[in-house]
Each structure stands twice: as C-alpha cells, then as structure tokens.
Amino acid sequence: MARMTMVQALRSAMDVMLERDPDVVIYGQDVGYFGGVFRCTEGLQAKYGRSRVFDAPISEGGIVGSAIGMAAYGLRPVVEVQFADYFYPASDQIVSEAARLRYRSAGDFSAPITIRMPCGGGIYGGQTHSQSPEALFTHVCGLRTVMPSNPYDAKGLLIASIENDDPVIFLEPKRLYNGPFDGHHDRPLVPWSQHPSGEVPEGHYTVPLDTAKVLRSGADLTVLAYGTMVFVCEAAAAESGVDAEIIDLRSIWPLDLPAIVASVRKTGRCVVVHEATRTSGFGAELVALVQEHCFYHLEAPIERVTGWDTPYPHALEWAYFPGPARVAAAFRRAMET
Incomplete structure (x- = not known):
C-alpha cells in the first residue's frame, strides 16, 4: 500500500495496465511529453514509448473516432478529453458510434474504450472548463458512466474500465485531484474535508463498475x-x-x-x-x-x-x-x- 493523491492513483492504474496488456494505448491532448494538463500521465511516455503513449491534435472527434477504430481492431484505447466541457465535438462519435457498435454489429465488434474527462469546478476555469455533464452520458444506451471520489476507487475503477469490453465515460472531479489546496489560488479544493489522498495498493486490483x-x-x-x-x-x-x-x-x-x-x-x-x-x-x-x-x-x-x-x-x-x-x-x- 502507498499513500496517493487521485492523480497518482490514476497514473498508477494506467501504468499497471500498460505493463500488463500490450493492447492498451493512451493518447489525447498533451498527455505524452507534457504528461497531461493535470499531470495524470506524467512519465508514462518516457517509460513505455511514443507508440503506447502519445499526443493527439486538438480534435476531440478525431481522438474518439480513431479510438473506436482501434477498439474494433482489438486494441484498448484510453483517451483523454482535456476537460469534460470539450466532449461536445466528439458527441456524435460517442453516441452514434461507440455506444452502439456492439448492438448494431450483433456482437461482432465491441468498443473497449475508456474516455477520461476532468469534470466539475474548483479551479476558476469559467464556463468552458468547469461543467458536470454526467447526465448527458447516462441518457445514452451502451455507455457506462463512472465518477470516483477517492484515490482507491479511482485506481480500481479505472483498471476495471480499461478491462471492460464496452465504452466507459470516466469522469474525474478536478477538486479531488491533488490534495486539499489549490496552489494557484491558495483556496481549499475540498474545504470541508482532508480526504483527497488515501491508501492505494501499488499493483493490479479492480473496483466493480456497478457497485455503490x-x-x-x-x-x-x-x-x-x-x-x-x-x-x-x-x-x-x-x-x-x-x-x-x-x-x-x-x-x-x-x-x-x-x-x-x-x-x-x-x-x-x-x-x-x-x-x-x-x-x-x-x-x-x-x-x-x-x-x-x-x-x-x-x-x-x-x-x-x-x-x-x-x-x-x-x-x-x-x-x-x-x-x-x-x-x-x-x-x-x-x-x-
């Protein structure tokens, strides 16, 4: 067991799955060399190479659309939409393609895609960096929608999502990412609690995707x-x-x-x-x-x-x-x- 913030737990989950499954690839805006805007993928490209962890253009529709093709081919893409507010350009790919692929192909194809999205407010990001769109995804048949509240669940749920054979929308509350304080504003991210870090196993484990x-x-x-x-x-x-x-x-x-x-x-x-x-x-x-x-x-x-x-x-x-x-x-x- 190690004490981790949610960012560290998410990074550990992706590290475990990259090492465990050669079909896992991770990509999105700035997730490669830069390590992600919130540093969730920091160091993974250096460890696993640019063919496994790489940057994508600013094209959410292209990111998700290419992930669907990879998934149909047999890979397990984990893609990051930099903020949940940015998913709208990819909504047709998510709703009309990823969510329906298994059903419309009569089970011949599936879409084992995990779409990670930082969500919610707390960083003074304004209207385009702070939304909580979870209800929009729950309306779509064929999608799973997950939102952890702590590092242990974050890692276990992310591993379970990557191993799942259907598309998962993985929402990550920004206020819980890095501990109780926001260094930019010295404002408590979780001013009523000191819970955002916790004990997390360092290896592989899962948390069920349908259990409260x-x-x-x-x-x-x-x-x-x-x-x-x-x-x-x-x-x-x-x-x-x-x-x-x-x-x-x-x-x-x-x-x-x-x-x-x-x-x-x-x-x-x-x-x-x-x-x-x-x-x-x-x-x-x-x-x-x-x-x-x-x-x-x-x-x-x-x-x-x-x-x-x-x-x-x-x-x-x-x-x-x-x-x-x-x-x-x-x-x-x-x-x-």
Whole structure:
C-alpha cells in the first residue's frame, strides 16, 4: 500500500495496465511529453514509448473516432478529453458510434474504450472548463458512466474500465485531484474535508463498475451523492447533527439500485446531492427511482441539492457549488416531516 493523491492513483492504474496488456494505448491532448494538463500521465511516455503513449491534435472527434477504430481492431484505447466541457465535438462519435457498435454489429465488434474527462469546478476555469455533464452520458444506451471520489476507487475503477469490453465515460472531479489546496489560488479544493489522498495498493486490483459504497452508515436519512459532493455531505452531516447514511454511487450508470433501495427503505428519507445544474440533472433520475421503488417507505418528500440553473459563474463558482450549509438545510427539512 502507498499513500496517493487521485492523480497518482490514476497514473498508477494506467501504468499497471500498460505493463500488463500490450493492447492498451493512451493518447489525447498533451498527455505524452507534457504528461497531461493535470499531470495524470506524467512519465508514462518516457517509460513505455511514443507508440503506447502519445499526443493527439486538438480534435476531440478525431481522438474518439480513431479510438473506436482501434477498439474494433482489438486494441484498448484510453483517451483523454482535456476537460469534460470539450466532449461536445466528439458527441456524435460517442453516441452514434461507440455506444452502439456492439448492438448494431450483433456482437461482432465491441468498443473497449475508456474516455477520461476532468469534470466539475474548483479551479476558476469559467464556463468552458468547469461543467458536470454526467447526465448527458447516462441518457445514452451502451455507455457506462463512472465518477470516483477517492484515490482507491479511482485506481480500481479505472483498471476495471480499461478491462471492460464496452465504452466507459470516466469522469474525474478536478477538486479531488491533488490534495486539499489549490496552489494557484491558495483556496481549499475540498474545504470541508482532508480526504483527497488515501491508501492505494501499488499493483493490479479492480473496483466493480456497478457497485455503490456506503461511505457513512446512519439511521435518519439516506444521502445519494458522487464525486466531490460525498465529502460535502459528510461535512453537512456533522454540521446538522443528522445521522445520515451517505452512499457514494461511484458508478453513476449502471446504478447500484439495490443498495439505494435497501438504504431508503431503512431510513425512510432521502436527499440527493450533485454539483451539476438542477433541471434534468442526474438527481432527477435518482428521485424518480427512489419514488418508484420506495414510495410506501418514505416519510418525507425527497430533497434535492444541486448547482443553480444558470450558466457557470466564473467569479462566483464557490457560491454555485452545493456547500455544507445548503446540504445541512436539506437534511433538516427532510427531518421536519
């Protein structure tokens, strides 16, 4: 075991798979010589060579499109879209080609592609470097969508994604990358927690792509969250005094519905938290599923705490994020009924 940040854990996962499987290749904008804008691939090109780890032009459609061809040929490409906001030029390749390849070829071809994307805010990146588009991917049949909240899960989920035979959208919350402080602004990336580094095995292991984790057991209410928000919810539980059971979804889709249902039926209350905008966010799907499967066990309306329905505010992003105070208020409202 070694103590790693999420960046180090992700790099370790790719290192393990490059050494273990000669069909794995890694490429994207600046991921080769430069090591990636967040340094997730630093040193991998020097270790494995330019035929295994290499840079790509600024063409997200070209990056993903070429990965589909490589995957159909038998390789396992791991491509980086430098920010999740940049995936839109590749959306046709992701939705119309990668997600449908197995079905439309009647199983003759598959697309074992992992598409890594830094997501969310916290670096004052403005509207084109801060989005949380996970709900758009969960709407597409044939895609898996994953978002880890800690280094151990990040490495295990990334290895499982690379080994999976279908396309995986692997979303990486930027606020959890490098520890509790942002060196550019000296602003806490996770101001309510000191959890972003953790013990991680140095070798090969996997975390299942469809299994949630109970991060904190509780009896009063169930909290459904993922990514950075799981730590916000931990702080909110401490602030509110509510005995909250916090479930880290980890795999956003496929969803571990049995774990969610078991928890809500136990507590009788539910709060859903995510960073993305509220309307048509993935939280709406979670609310619908809880209502469908747990209606007769609910003792209060389901609460939802999200980002605002507004273009991403550059200077005011810390007001945009759901924080412990907003989440704690939702906990109290759920307990009042």
